[in-house]
Amino acid sequence: MFEKALVGSRRYWLWVSALLVLIAIGAIFYLRQLTYGLGVTGLSRDVTWGLYISQFTFFVGVAASAVMVVLPYYLHDYKQFGKITILGELLAVAAVTMCMLFIFVDMGQPARVMNVLLHPTPHSMMFWDMISLNGYLLLNGVIAFATLSSEKKGIATPHWVKPFIYLSIPWAVSIHTVTAFLYSGLASRPFWMTAVLAPRFLASAFASGPALLILLILVLRRTTGYDPGETALGKLKTIMTYAATISVFFVLMELFTAFYSGIPEHREHFEFLYVGLDGQNGLVPWMWISTILMVAALAMLYSQRAGKKILAASCVCIFISLWIEKGMGLIIGGLIPSALGIVTKYQPTMPEWGIVIGIWSIGTLMVTVFYKITVGVRSIS
Amino acid sequence: MRERILILGGVAIFLVLFTYPLWHAAAVSTRAKPPQLELPAEARECVAPIPYMRRAHMQLLIDWRENAVRHGLRRVHAANGKEYDASLTHTCLGCHSRSNFCDKCHSYSGVSAPSCWQCHNESKVIPGRMQ
Amino acid sequence: MTITRKQFLKFAAASLVGAAGAKLVSGAEVVKQAAASKNGKRWAMAVDFQKCRWDQGCNQCSAACNRAHNVPDIPDKAHEVKWIWKEKYQTVFRQQSEVVNPALTSHPLSLLCNHCSSPACTKVCPTGATWKQEDGVVMMDWHRCIGCRYCMAACPYGSRSFNFVDPRPYVANINPDFPTRTKGVVEKCNFCNERLAKGQIPACVEGCSERALTFGDQNDPASEIRRVLASRYAIQRQPELGTGPSVYYLI
16 A cells, blocks of 8 residues: 555655655754764753754654544544544654654764663653653554555454554553653753643643644645545544643643742743843744734634634644744753753754754655555545 | 577676676685784783683673673673773773774774774773783 | 464563563672672762862862863863863852852852762663762763763753763873763763772862862761761752752851
């Protein structure tokens, strides 16, 4: 069935070629990073994690959001999601792969990555993160492959896939919880050490993931005619709306705790992000754009208008807003100011962006190929 | 009929090119020279029997490293009954020279990993340090 | 004789478990040996920063450390590597600076790894490249470090540095008795573990001509550090976090 991805229109091949070029550019930048060291990035002794780790954190959420389409269909027999579950599972595979690539390019000695498995450290959340991400990749890969290949053969999905599907539901929640645990257990970083971090992560994941999925479905509908139906899209929109609302609620909770208690170590990170600190205000416009986009999206979603343009626009707003919040605000905001209260500027360099865009392109290429195969298999059956 | 000639001809050319290393070496009658190792000037005895070192010096280095770094066991009792300091720079390089001994085989066989010399020093040992 | 796939998988799983178990057992043996030799010590350091002359151009402690350990001098502050360095009192003890005696707070002080008794960094390391030795020293294994920098995120004191670039070009005179490090690994003060093994005191303590640094076994009631801690009031950095630092700042 993989041959379905090798047959396509001119537009399809132009798209694939463009992605391959971006991947090649990213690869060249990465070779430079391997030679010179992580000094090619904008990272510093104080801001030791940046774009790579923040992208990993964001896309773990997107990967986990597959549970939002798998759970209703398989546990509650919500048949309307019948044409969407496979798309969610395949998106999860691409997103988890991106996550692992982001971690890999962030490592100073990537050749030694197997040390995490050779010398297991159950006390470290990063060890469990590696286990859970790889497990999730395997689960969804097996489920998606088994489902599609049996569809292609025109037979029912075999029985043994069911336990994997049931396992993938709590596993999806666990990958993002473990990722939150990476941060929320660190006494050194008051911005992250909050019990609400894991729920926040899940809420924003269940908003940004379905937002992306809806956009991908709209694109699929436009380019291939594959249509999961208005009911399914409407339900996804509902899930996304409530998740985004809860996510905003959690942010407001965080703001209250930080500013009402007034503890400098808690307050300063929010100040740096939203109004600037010690003359550094590089992230301030971004955080406000994120806020405005989220408000606009919720306004659109809660209004009585239910047009298609509203749906696409609100999905774009939610996705970008949460990408800024998690992909720029969360990690960098946690490290600035430093443990000593010092504000260090962090500005990603061109090689850093090149590598990030390269990994995004790998994920996009995977989604393109997977969806091409899916549509190809389903248009026959 | 014509295709058969072309196919067989193509196969023949492929075989000639594929076996180039064999017949060319024989024809030119040169043999790759095995590396010439410079043995230590003074010391007559290695920390372990030479056949063992040839076979497993990698494992010995890892054992010494793990014990020294992770367990603080820096004095090792060697098979020959002597005590040595588990130090790459002082003990191993106390007898052997990196360029004339280690690199000779490692370059010849293209074994570059792990890279010891990015961190460990190659400067000559201070006389009298090794026991 | 033919073997079924089920039998093969069972055998493979059993072998894996057996091999892992054997590794665990052998690892435990060596550790027990090492533990016995540490004799219940707990190394600690007291910083009498009122004797410190950092603000008058002295840097004997960090110079001694950098010399002994080939710590690179990298001009780009973003990539700097420091094992022991100077900081203002107001920066270190931010919440205790306002009305404290200025004669006290005007002195700079030395910051280094606190070699905590319950370190946050060793808790989070995914490969065991950093761990707490029996005698209290928090060690680094630069062979195993994958450079993930999780330990740097976890350290509440900012004690750790990462090699963003190859450090060798930035080391003026390489000390042949200690390795340099390579790019991509994290490093920090190691309480001069290699000197302690030979019965010497840390380089910084030895290097300070004002005798501002006191070093010794905190568990030995007769040690000088215990005497100093009994005679002077001492504060620690962020003790409420429960890390149990081994570095004391004498008031």
